[in-house]
Amino acid sequence: MMNQKNLNLLLSGIIVIIAGIVYGGYPTYIMPQLLGFEVVDLELKNMLRAVMGIYMGVGLFWVIGSFKAKLWYGATVCNVLFMGGISFGRIVSTVFDGISPLFTPALFLELLFFGWGLYNLKKYTKIE
Incomplete structure (x- = not known):
């Protein structure tokens, strides 16, 4: 049975992999269906697929870290930095651009995973 310290990495990893596939698949x-803009430029397609690759790579690291104890700490630090950074960016956007009905639920999930990761680092990391 998976404990909650690993569940954070597993769930956030799966969600981020799926998000990456949505962005770049x-x-x-x-993009026209989900966000209402056309993707015709080669450079924009390349950028979205690069984001997909980043999301899939990082998400896979978290999934592996949820099963491999030696990778847990690094994967959790990576997860906290990712979730903290992306939620910070969404908060900045909310303040300057307004509330996004599509991405506000994502912000709450990112903040949840950020806090959960910080909690796990504090609870399961022994400083000796």
Whole structure:
């Protein structure tokens, strides 16, 4: 049975991998449907697929870290930095650009995973 310290990495890893696939899997179809803008430039397609690669790589690291004890600490630090950074960016956007009905639930999830990761680092990391 998976304990909660590993569950944080597993769940956030799966969610981020799925988000990456959504962003880059088929951007000429997904982005107009999901976000309302056309993706026609090669550079924008390249950027979205690069984001997909980042999300898939980082998410896979978290999933592996949820099963491999030697990787747990590094994966959790990476998760906290990612979730803290992305939620900070969304908060800045909310303040300057307004509330996004589509991404506000994502912000709450990111803050949840950020806090959960910090809690796990404090609870399960012994400083000797």
